[in-house]
Amino acid sequence: MAGEFLGKTVRRRRKDARPSELTAAALQLFIEKGYAATRLDDIAARAGVVKGTLYLYFDSKEALFNAVVREGLVPALSLSEWKERIADYAGSSPDLLREVILDFWRVVGSGQAGGLLKLVLSEAGNSSDFAHIYHDAVIAQGIDLLRAVIARGMARGEFRAVDTEAVAHIVMAPLLMRMIWEHSLGCGVPGVPTKRYLAEYLELMLSGLRSGCSPNR
Amino acid sequence: MAGEFLGKTVRRRRKDARPSELTAAALQLFIEKGYAATRLDDIAARAGVVKGTLYLYFDSKEALFNAVVREGLVPALSLSEWKERIADYAGSSPDLLREVILDFWRVVGSGQAGGLLKLVLSEAGNSSDFAHIYHDAVIAQGIDLLRAVIARGMARGEFRAVDTEAVAHIVMAPLLMRMIWEHSLGCGVPGVPTKRYLAEYLELMLSGLRSGCSPNR
Amino acid sequence: MAGEFLGKTVRRRRKDARPSELTAAALQLFIEKGYAATRLDDIAARAGVVKGTLYLYFDSKEALFNAVVREGLVPALSLSEWKERIADYAGSSPDLLREVILDFWRVVGSGQAGGLLKLVLSEAGNSSDFAHIYHDAVIAQGIDLLRAVIARGMARGEFRAVDTEAVAHIVMAPLLMRMIWEHSLGCGVPGVPTKRYLAEYLELMLSGLRSGCSPNR
């Protein structure tokens, strides 16, 4: 019967969806209040369940935290597609750098994935070293992409000669800081809207990388 | 007697130094483990006293935290001296920017003052909004300096026209990120020593700001 | 069809056998870990069902415990047959005592019925007073048999005059202690195999009861 069918479907969909509902609620609260200050009661309440229910899906508060972080890393996986696109890219290196950076911002900088950065930094030093995990899974991905683009620009004479690794870190820093401030101050960097920030940022980095200008001194 | 005299001296010195010994111990632990995960017992133990003693100097754990942050802000006060120095500065704006940035790094980026940034970001969102306090006391100071220098450079035709506020934030970001990583990953950014990082950073920013080059597009 | 027939048979047999399968699993675990430390999940798992299923047959954990104990008392019912047999017995009282004791051991002392003693003693003091129930249903049965045999021996001049009730308790004690040790230490009394224990025990009791010897003092 349709009733039974729907019933089972609802139940099953619930069961399947629960874990991510729970981690979503947990992520929000962990970011808002920090790991230690977040009570399981609060997480459960925000997810519309009861504390005990959490233990049907996660062994402990720490296990829940792990799941939250791991789930937050998933979007960053899409960055790996860029590796092939860079090889086939036909346009100029400045254009490519623009595209890569804006896509990184779209994927990582927006939504709750941004708060995850603040979270793992806050809880760095705990048993499971999530700062390293996050660094390797997200930051290092972005760094690698930037290095590849910068190297391409150097090879094509579009960028001046730089230490690609150092510069990749430096170029990424303003993106990450922006993410951090937005989740720490609550409402973006005061006085500078994101759009203008990104525009000035891209201009500054591209100008700084461009070859063919006289040296600074 | 010499013994008594020494005793009193030690006692007196101790008594006066106590509060800062306590906040120093607290700062270390707050940075290492976060506010919530740090027990007063641990702080007292590291300071060589007993938990109850903390309450002779601070009303509560939160009051201790406040004192820790406030004390950490003190070094940043020296930044205010720069305001006058900028007005009197005789050299080029790129040189001035270099000096200001390196001094900011010396004052804020080194020592435990660096950990403080990570700490206030971690605990952002708690009752007392330290992220804002820290932002206003330290970051905003630095931002203002940078804005002044950039404006000077623009006025003198040494820097191209930019949004000074946005660019000041962007220029500061790599410094702050470096501080954060050093205290979150434990041991600096892997693969890029601080000295090279700073050198490439200055070069990139100054190249990006320099006037007289054709626009990026 | 045979398949269906077998299926129904199996189903039917299962259905009827379920309660005792459940109590059997529960008995084992209650003895191993104690009442409170045994989780319904464990019992269900050992019985090959799911926790909720237990509630189809028992109202609560305590009701299950009650059923376990009551079921464990059943074998002891066979002791009642002895009442008639004693009346008709033709041999000597020492021989009769031997037979009664060895049968008691066979019925009560072996198998899981032995563990039941340890169990009810462990949980004595709970709401339902199983120590009394077990005492009345099993121990008192044995005591009564022993009293009858001892009284017969006294009447026939084979045993010396004793307080039959006290002596019955005393005679039974070594049997019960042996049962307890076997289930508490895991592997019988260290150093004394059951067979030798029983032989020496019977000899000591019969020697102690025998009439016709000079008093101890």
Next chain:
Amino acid sequence: MAGEFLGKTVRRRRKDARPSELTAAALQLFIEKGYAATRLDDIAARAGVVKGTLYLYFDSKEALFNAVVREGLVPALSLSEWKERIADYAGSSPDLLREVILDFWRVVGSGQAGGLLKLVLSEAGNSSDFAHIYHDAVIAQGIDLLRAVIARGMARGEFRAVDTEAVAHIVMAPLLMRMIWEHSLGCGVPGVPTKRYLAEYLELMLSGLRSGCSPNR
């Protein structure tokens, strides 16, 4: 001043006495309700303190249980004195056996030490194997004493030849069972006062051990 002196004394005496006050309360409740069913709140309440106070003296509920058992074993240490006394004893072996048994009963069978037997049997099978510990510390001590006395009697021709180890266990059983029943049924074995029980018990054992009677068959 006297006030201060008394104050310190009271405080110190409290501090020193606390652990044993707590274990005493815990022992009572563990015996009454079993380990798992006893809440720390109850123990604290009975000791006149608050739950948290328990953790000033014991790391966990299990640590408290361990302390309770270990403390309960102390009285049994006095049994070791008997080893020398047996060697020097001048009287008959039956008299010696009487004395040893009555002293064992006085030391182990009375007071809360008796409940300890029930307790360790109940909790046998848990991580720390207290049944073995108790067996070795208390029961085995008594067994050894009995074996020594029985061997002495056999050597002097006062007792018939028996397996000393088996018989020692058997002789001890009625004492232990009596202890167990008293703590499981609440109020002694129904119908047989302790005094008569012990008298009949001694008579039965000594008669059973005495040499010079014809064998049972």
Next chain:
DNA sequence: GATGAATGAGCATTCATTCAT
């Protein structure tokens, strides 16, 4: 009848805070 997801009351444990000494 059987399942297993969900519940919620109960308990062990932690830790900031107090206060008599």
Next chain:
DNA sequence: GATGAATGAATGCTCATTCAT
């Protein structure tokens, strides 16, 4: 001023019990 024993509220975790399917 300094101590440390004692407190009690808070919280992670468990598990018997229920109920929709």
